[in-house]
Amino acid sequence: MESQHLDTILIWMVAIYGASVLVHVIVLLIGAVAANKAVKSARQYADEMDARIRPVLATSHELLEQTKALVTRLEPKLEAAAGDLAEITRIAREETTRITASADEITERIRRQAERMETMTTSALDGVEKAGHILNVAVNTPVKQVSGFVAAARAVVNTLRQPASPRRRPPTEEEIRAERKQYV
Numbered sequence: 532m533e534s535q536h537l538d539t540i541l542i543w544m545v546a547i548y549g550a551s552v553l554v555h556v557i558v559l560l561i562g563a564v565a566a567n568k569a570v571k572s573a574r575q576y577a578d579e580m581d582a583r584i585r586p587v588l589a590t591s592h593e594l595l596e597q598t599k600a601l602v603t604r605l606e607p608k609l610e611a612a613a614g615d616l617a618e619i620t621r622i623a624r625e626e627t628t629r630i631t632a633s634a635d636e637i638t639e640r641i642r643r644q645a646e647r648m649e650t651m652t653t654s655a656l657d658g659v660e661k662a663g664h665i666l667n668v669a670v671n672t673p674v675k676q677v678s679g680f681v682a683a684a685r686a687v688v689n690t691l692r693q694p695a696s697p698r699r700r701p702p703t704e705e706e707i708r709a710e711r712k713q714y715v
Contacts, residue, residue: 679714
């Protein structure tokens with residue numbers, strides 16, 4: 532009995548093991564089918580991308596070759612232009628230095644001329660002022676003397692025209708000063 536029981540257990544174990552192997556095979560077949568579909572889909576996608584990318588790569592390659600040719604052609608010109616630009620910059624710097632020196636020299640000359648003009652103008656105006664003073668003194672002195680003489684003559688004439696006063700009082704100090712101012 533025990534042997535039969537052991538046989539039954541073994542049969543059941545073999546059956547379970549066989550069923551599990553069958554399930555594994557079925558799962559592997561489903562995985563293989565899915566992998567096959569994925570590979571076909573990836574191949575199709577790769578073919579589409581290849582069809583799209585190849586023209587772009589070809590165009591990029593042509594563009595790269597044209598760019599290389601353009602750079603090769605322009606490189607000497609760019610180097611020459613850079614050299615010319617450096618030369619122009621050097622010349623401009625030198626000319627700026629010369630112009631600055633000339634402007635400084637001209638400014639200094641103008642400053643000296645302005646100082647000289649100021650000195651000349653001051654001297655001329657001082658001379659005009661002295662001449663005006665001398666002229667004023669030369670004209671005013673005779674005019675004062677003539678005025679004094681005319682005032683004296685007028686006083687004499689007025690005195691002679693007036694009737695003789697009985698007795699005159701002596702002049703005050705103030706009247707004497709006023710009369711002196713009049714004749715001076």
